Amino acid sequence: MSVIKDISEVAKGMGITFMEMFQPTVVENYPDGPGIFKGAKFQERFRGMHVLQRDENGLEKCVACFLCAAACPSNCIYIEAAENTAEKRVSGAERYAEVYNIDYNRCIFCGYCVEACPTDAITHGHGFEVATFNVGALVYRKEQLLAIKPAQMGDNAVFNKQEMETQRVLPG
Amino acid sequence: MPDVNITVDGKKVTAPAGTLLIEACKTVGIEVPAFCYYPGLSLQGACRMCLVKVEKMPKLQTACTTVISEGMAVTTDHEEIHQARKSMVELLLGNHPLDCPVCDAGGECELQDMTFSYGASESKYTEAKNHKEEQQWSPVVFFDRPRCILCYRCVRVCDEAMDVAALGIQNRGSGSVIAPNMGDHLDCEECGMCIDICPVGALTSGAYRYKTRPWEMNHVATACTHCGDGCKTTLGVRRSETGMEIVRGDNRDKSGPNGDFLCVKGRYAFDFANRTDRLTQPLVRRNGKLVPVTWDEALTYVGQKLAEIRSQSGGASMGVIGSNRTTNEENYLLQKFARVVLQTNNIDHQRTADFAAFAAALAGRPDATASAREVFDAPAILLIGNDPTEQHPLLAYQIRNNVRLHKARLYVVNSESVKLRRQATLFSQIPSGSEAAFAAFLAGGDVANGANRDEWNALRDQLRKETGLVIAFGSELRGASIASLNKFALSVQGAKLICLADYANSRGAADMGVYPDLLPGYVPLIQGSKFKAEWGTLPDAAGLTLPGMVDAAKSCKLKALLVVGANPVFRMKLDPATFANSFLVVQDLFLSETAAVADVVLPAASAYEKSGTFTNTYGDVQLVKQAGEITGTKSDFEIIVRIAERMGYDVAKLVPFGSGSRADMGQSRGAQSGEADRHAVWLEAQGLELKMNPFDPTAVFDEIQRLVPGYQVSRLNLMAGNDQHTRLDQNGGGAVGDPALIQPANDGLFSSGSTGRYSKTLNTVMENRNRVEMPKVAAD
Numbered sequence: 030m031s032v033i034k035d036i037s038e039v040a041k042g043m044g045i046t047f048m049e050m051f052q053p054t055v056v057e058n059y060p061d062g063p064g065i066f067k068g069a070k071f072q073e074r075f076r077g078m079h080v081l082q083r084d085e086n087g088l089e090k091c092v093a094c095f096l097c098a099a100a101c102p103s104n105c106i107y108i109e110a111a112e113n114t115a116e117k118r119v120s121g122a123e124r125y126a127e128v129y130n131i132d133y134n135r136c137i138f139c140g141y142c143v144e145a146c147p148t149d150a151i152t153h154g155h156g157f158e159v160a161t162f163n164v165g166a167l168v169y170r171k172e173q174l175l176a177i178k179p180a181q182m183g184d185n186a187v188f189n190k191q192e193m194e195t196q197r198v199l200p201g
Numbered sequence: 202m203p204d205v206n207i208t209v210d211g212k213k214v215t216a217p218a219g220t221l222l223i224e225a226c227k228t229v230g231i232e233v234p235a236f237c238y239y240p241g242l243s244l245q246g247a248c249r250m251c252l253v254k255v256e257k258m259p260k261l262q263t264a265c266t267t268v269i270s271e272g273m274a275v276t277t278d279h280e281e282i283h284q285a286r287k288s289m290v291e292l293l294l295g296n297h298p299l300d301c302p303v304c305d306a307g308g309e310c311e312l313q314d315m316t317f318s319y320g321a322s323e324s325k326y327t328e329a330k331n332h333k334e335e336q337q338w339s340p341v342v343f344f345d346r347p348r349c350i351l352c353y354r355c356v357r358v359c360d361e362a363m364d365v366a367a368l369g370i371q372n373r374g375s376g377s378v379i380a381p382n383m384g385d386h387l388d389c390e391e392c393g394m395c396i397d398i399c400p401v402g403a404l405t406s407g408a409y410r411y412k413t414r415p416w417e418m419n420h421v422a423t424a425c426t427h428c429g430d431g432c433k434t435t436l437g438v439r440r441s442e443t444g445m446e447i448v449r450g451d452n453r454d455k456s457g458p459n460g461d462f463l464c465v466k467g468r469y470a471f472d473f474a475n476r477t478d479r480l481t482q483p484l485v486r487r488n489g490k491l492v493p494v495t496w497d498e499a500l501t502y503v504g505q506k507l508a509e510i511r512s513q514s515g516g517a518s519m520g521v522i523g524s525n526r527t528t529n530e531e532n533y534l535l536q537k538f539a540r541v542v543l544q545t546n547n548i549d550h551q552r553t554a555d556f557a558a559f560a561a562a563l564a565g566r567p568d569a570t571a572s573a574r575e576v577f578d579a580p581a582i583l584l585i586g587n588d589p590t591e592q593h594p595l596l597a598y599q600i601r602n603n604v605r606l607h608k609a610r611l612y613v614v615n616s617e618s619v620k621l622r623r624q625a626t627l628f629s630q631i632p633s634g635s636e637a638a639f640a641a642f643l644a645g646g647d648v649a650n651g652a653n654r655d656e657w658n659a660l661r662d663q664l665r666k667e668t669g670l671v672i673a674f675g676s677e678l679r680g681a682s683i684a685s686l687n688k689f690a691l692s693v694q695g696a697k698l699i700c701l702a703d704y705a706n707s708r709g710a711a712d713m714g715v716y717p718d719l720l721p722g723y724v725p726l727i728q729g730s731k732f733k734a735e736w737g738t739l740p741d742a743a744g745l746t747l748p749g750m751v752d753a754a755k756s757c758k759l760k761a762l763l764v765v766g767a768n769p770v771f772r773m774k775l776d777p778a779t780f781a782n783s784f785l786v787v788q789d790l791f792l793s794e795t796a797a798v799a800d801v802v803l804p805a806a807s808a809y810e811k812s813g814t815f816t817n818t819y820g821d822v823q824l825v826k827q828a829g830e831i832t833g834t835k836s837d838f839e840i841i842v843r844i845a846e847r848m849g850y851d852v853a854k855l856v857p858f859g860s861g862s863r864a865d866m867g868q869s870r871g872a873q874s875g876e877a878d879r880h881a882v883w884l885e886a887q888g889l890e891l892k893m894n895p896f897d898p899t900a901v902f903d904e905i906q907r908l909v910p911g912y913q914v915s916r917l918n919l920m921a922g923n924d925q926h927t928r929l930d931q932n933g934g935g936a937v938g939d940p941a942l943i944q945p946a947n948d949g950l951f952s953s954g955s956t957g958r959y960s961k962t963l964n965t966v967m968e969n970r971n972r973v974e975m976p977k978v979a980a981d
Contacts, residue, residue, distance in 0.1 A: 092302050092303045093411075094301075094302030094303065094307065094414065095413070095414040095416070095417050096302065098417070099414075099416055099417075110411055110412060110413060111411070112410070112411040122300065122302075122303040123303050123335075123411060124303050124411040147301070147302040148302060
């Protein structure tokens with residue numbers, strides 16, 4: 030009787046396989062899917078590449094308080110502060126970050142920097158495709174981390190003169 | 202005073218009568234919070250943070266203004282007190298902007314700490330905060346009015362401790378505002394004490410603002426490199442592309458002889474070290490032009506050339522000029538290098554006070570010199586010549602506060618109407634140049650001209666009645682005058698002397714024997730058998746003095762000259778062609794007037810970039826620690842050792858390394874920033890560490906302590922960062938030289954010899970003081 034038992038076991042197993050063929054697909058079609066994330070889906074809370082936010086006037090929110098750098102357990106944030114002047118206004122407060130680097134070789138995406146930020150300047154975006162063959166490319170500069178300027182602000186956005194002249198194209 | 206017994210939170214406290222409650226609590230480790238109370242300043246009772254419950258008193262009492270009385274029972278930890286403090290913080294925060302992320306004080310702000318300890322996380326106020334624009338009061342003082350909590354510390358420190366009174370209060374009640382004396386800007390000594398004492402970020406420093414944050418820096422406690430007072434200063438340093446950059450000078454370590462005090466130079470004039478025109482590559486003259494070369498090339502060239510000159514023309518044809526700003530170890534090493542390697546006694550430095558005569562006068566007299574700390578406690582002080590307010594800010598501070606807090610009697614004898622006359626019990630203005638006559642009169646002489654006779658007689662009689670008199674004199678008194686002053690000091694019970702010199706280590710240069718006729722510890726050459734035994738060789742004939750070397754250079758007799766951290770061309774107003782026929786090697790920070798005419802220029806590290814010890818003008822020896830770092834420079838110590846090595850000399854004989862007690866292998870034993878490495882201090886003090894490095898200054902300090910008896914101070918205390926008073930009486934006999942050799946620089950509050958010229962802050966402050974008066978604007 031063992032033959033019948035064996036056949037029934039196989040049929041039971043294959044039954045699951047056949048049943049699954051009629052269920053909807055649950056895997057994501059990354060990287061062949063649609064949209065800028067190529068089919069990858071995220072929870073809102075996903076901690077990806079950092080984004081340095083701007084305020085409603087297009088000025089940087091970061092005031093170079095160094096709290097993110099102090100909170101960072103892997104010591105991957107490097108900041109140099111400078112003072113805003115009437116001619117060159119970068120942030121809303123007196124001080125701004127002249128240099129703001131995040132070393133993604135070290136970053137562990139723990140989100141402590143975001144938690145520490147008193148001005149909600151640093152946030153986690155959903156970017157995750159950071160892999161590279163070049164270690165040096167993993168040190169991201171402020172220009173690469175900054176959010177794009179609010180396009181809807183148009184002429185109302187307060188930009189500093191220097192930046193107006195050399196309008197950079199920033200990565201999305 | 203009789204002791205009073207009180208109870209604080211159940212603990213028994215015994216303190217002298219008259220003690221303030223807040224201080225009595227501190228003695229048993231109970232911290233009572235306060236903004237407006239500051240030890241040493243007058244009482245304000247403005248902030249109401251120090252409220253405590255005193256039994257049998259109806260309301261809460263301010264601990265900072267309550268004097269303890271017998272049987273007092275005090276509670277500092279009670280719900281009612283917590284409520285009161287919470288409300289006080291809430292009121293303060295009613296208008297205090299919450300811009301902590303931007304504020305310079307963020308991280309070291311007393312209001313932040315208090316809010317954490319006592320404050321509520323929310324406020325009942327819905328009104329908008331009253332914003333006012335930030336004001337710049339001087340190149341170094343900025344005032345952010347909304348941040349001010351009106352504790353009046355700045356006003357009191359400026360008025361009482363500094364006697365400048367440049368800050369005041371306008372309006373009353375909640376409309377009160379701190380205002381500068383000139384309406385919209387300050388006219389003051391720019392000492393920055395107001396910034397240092399401000400519990401919040403209302404007063405901020407122009408040199409440091411918005412640069413970094415307190416926890417981002419390393420804090421290095423070292424000695425100031427400017428005037429001869431030797432204040433302890435804490436430098437905040439951070440990494441930069443050139444090495445380590447100094448971003449702040451302040452006084453967070455209040456353990457030095459200066460306590461709370463720092464002047465404009467100590468606080469801001471570290472910036473010469475960060476100049477971009479610092480020399481960072483050795484320069485060698487080729488075809489009449491100085492060209493950059495590698496260290497190896499430059500040192501080999503200097504070594505070969507000096508060895509060649511020594512074998513051809515002998516040591517007597519070579520000279521060495523030492524510095525007032527290099528460490529004791531470097532000075533000692535330099536004179537040893539001159540005497541042992543170059544085989545010449547032609548070594549001198551720019552003398553700014555007659556320490557040789559001072560040592561001669563005081564030989565064999567124990568405890569005859571006063572330390573910087575003693576000035577603050579002395580019952581009476583006699584000041585002859587000098588203007589401490591300008592030239593020795595710490596001395597002036599100590600005197601002022603001694604008079605204010607301890608009611609000391611101050612006698613000022615000066616040819617100018619110096620500012621300290623305001624604190625003087627007796628001020629005698631004497632004709633310029635008659636200081637020596639006054640010293641002779643004190644020693645028992647008579648007054649030649651009759652004009653001052655009665656005044657001088659009365660002064661002398663009064664001085665003789667004093668006990669524990671501290672006599673400070675400037676470079677006006679030299680040679681024999683110092684001896685007569687000492688004769689007078691012997692007639693006053695417990696009198697001590699202070700000889701005032703200009704620069705950070707002028708005393709150290711003198712103590713370490715950077716003299717043509719004196720060995721370390723003021724030992725005359727003929728008595729130098731101890732040194733000969735230690736070093737193996739010692740030239741017998743006295744060498745040339747600084748003017749002597751210049752004359753020899755003019756008459757082409759000086760074949761080689763090594764100048765370490767000095768600028769004789771500028772200071773002595775020499776013709777640049779003076780050294781045209783000498784092989785001139787200059788070690789300096791900048792391409793100074795002397796360096797510009799040199800054959801080889803070696804870029805040296807400043808005193809903030811090396812380790813060692815400094816001796817201030819009072820004779821207090823202090824540790825100098827490395828704070829900054831400029832890539833490409835080397836300490837004078839290392840340069841001298843390397844030149845000796847290239848001249849074929851056995852370096853182990855010059856620096857006794859390998860036998861001593863320290864391995865400087867760059868390891869840190871977990872010391873936190875700003876804190877002494879306790880393990881290293883202990884090992885060093887026990888003599889347990891191996892010395893493996895020929896560039897280790899402590900190896901030379903071992904030799905100094907062995908050969909200069911006055912420097913046998915507690916190594917443990919010294920290494921832990923405390924100032925230690927050296928003894929002059931245990932040293933050699935000194936010598937009375939030509940008074941004309943003493944050339945004081947007469948630097949003021951805003952100048953500091955060649956380093957001062959390269960300080961941007963000092964220059965801006967000076968320009969600002971000389972600018973035309975701005976139109977007056979109503980303060981509000």
